Amino acid sequence: MQITLREKIFWWLCDYWWILLSAFVLALAAYFSRAYWLPLIGLENIPMTSSTPENPPAIEFTDPKGEYTFSPPANWSAEDVGNQSRQWSLPNGVTMSVHSEPAAASDTLETYAREVVTRLPYDVINQSQVQIGGQPAIRQEVAYPGETAQVALGYLVLYDGKRYQIALAGLGEIPITEQERCIQEFEKAMTTFQFK
């Protein structure tokens, strides 16, 4: 009786299927634990982890003056805009900024919140008391005077003798669906905000 090639393969699989299964399990385990063992054998981990683009990885940013840290998404480009301000550009042109300046002794959160929408006037369309980095803060959603479309969102904090304005601006320039995504990213970054 002559054994065909197909029968040979079939018999081999029947005898040694457990080898294939073990190899598959080992390969899976090696893949998911590569961050641990690749450096041990002198190779670097290939950072394709950042290829989960819908949630770009956050990178911790520490203010050069040591006032605060937070973790913006890695695809926000940091820019130095001088005068106690730091700014990030989001891919769609929206900007996020953190500004600090000395607070006056008479400053309260309410007076500060009123001032930031008075110097260049904005209408406050929503305002609430929240916490940022464990500190009491005011959250403002603003529109151009007489309009209802939100153009910016900001958090105002008084901490350690300073006033902080953490803002997301340029929302009026992008579609509503984009706005929602930007605000979500911003709010997520705000949960990581810590004062030093």
Add this chain to the structure above:
Amino acid sequence: MRHRLLFSFVTFFVLILALAFNPSSGSAQGGTCCDAGWKLPLPAGNWLITQGDKDSCVSSHCAPTWVVNEYALDIVSASEKNIKTMGAPVLAPADGTVIDQFWDGYGGGNVLKIEHGKGGPVTLYMHLSDYSVGKNTVVKQGDQVAKIGSSGTSTGAHLHVMVLKSNTGTKIGLKISSWDGNTSFFTGTKISSTNGAGSITLQEPTPPVSVQGAPSLSQPDNLSSLSQNKEITLIWNSSANASQYQVDLWGDPYGSMTPCDWQSGTSCRIGTMYPGTFSWHVRARNASGQESEWSNTWTFTIQGPTQTPPPPPTKTATPLPQSPFTPSLRDPSNGADFSQSKDIWFSWNYVSDANQYYLEYWGGPYGTLNSGWINDVAYHVGTMWPGKYKWHVKARGQNGMDSNWSDTWTFTITQPDNTSVPPTAVPPTIVPPTSIPPTIVPPTSIPPSATPIPQPGFIVLVDELRLYTESGVWPPQSGQKLIAHIKIRNGGDLPLHIQHIGVRGRRNSSESWDIGFWTIDLNGHDTWSLDPNNERPLPLGNYSFRISYSLDGSTWTEVGNEINFTVP
């Protein structure tokens, strides 16, 4: 007694003289003010208006803002080689006092105001990179008060400047009729700063006039039936005090469209249309932006060719709409030679009866590119690869008709001697059309004359891949972290989905050293930039990096220059 009388006379004359010779005491009331001694707040040289005032605005300058009549100007250097916009000084246009400087996190960035005379007009500057003087500083004309920047909501370094009637009460923006010898502030206009004694003429905005009712419709007649080969032009009657009209047209197979967005004419050319029943209405607005109600809605039907044979075109009593004049070109001048580092702006002259322009340019490694229909008389391209280029422009009138193409001009980008310039054999900044996903091709069932077909998306690298280190040391030393900067633009009108884009790296020709990959969606003409850090310290080795992207997640294309370096 005589002395007291003499003293009274002298005091009276001194007061009269002081009032007569104080240029900043001019009131903004009565139409004009401050027409003596003002100069542009910029160093001597040529500058370019990238966003004109409210009467020629685009984008955010048309949007309602905090000031009544925002006659703001955005100004950049006309030649970055001669004057770099970023960091250029902002000079006091006239004597005054810096009354405020502050951070506006909601869009303005670093803001500074100068009051020119107590209670007088105020100049306001936004998006500054730095202040040069403190609050309450008294400044003389020509004193540096700040530096131009890009802080706040800004797409690049520019000076946003406006003149307010005063700093008290309702903020009213004044229209600048002339300033420092310049009399036009339309988008795309070049202006020059004398850095010497100039002048300014400002106009107080005219009070808003209400639009008297919605426009009444004229043609095609309500419930009319038209053949498919009929050229459709919607015509309506003007409304009192209206300066512009907007048309809405809807019906299958087109859905809803706004074929002639705000325009001053009282007709809108649609062209031939597919069979169906269509409805339309019109509304008006005045110079202050107040809008009327929509007009009555009229309906017409386009008959299919099988139902009604197309009748010969009939002449209507309506005079045929005239095409706008052909635009004349300005920059780059015909036959010009530029180096590869030249920041290319196309500009042409404004055509009085046109409200849109279409730039087409071709040559070098790019094939044919265009700006799409834009409201500007200038279009920024950025740096271009070496090659010989041609370009021309046509205008679209407010009645929807197009002019002829302008003359065709030529310019050349030459490759510098520097050998670090990447090879030009492969057009590095453009994705060939074959890689455009088929889903973004517009449906062919829409007749082209009914609606302009948007150009499909493609990638333009606005500036190419740049690598650097935090310390600025180059090439990087062992243990340093690498920072990559890429900036790309969707050069088409349609949205573009890029499944993965990032910086692909190799160490010692084999080991993957990718910096990261992202998924992005770019609307037409949107720009995206990225400044990722490489979190891993660089070990010794030879490295090469290049931008790599995949539209579908499987087919990868490498574009732009390859950067090679050795970590010693």
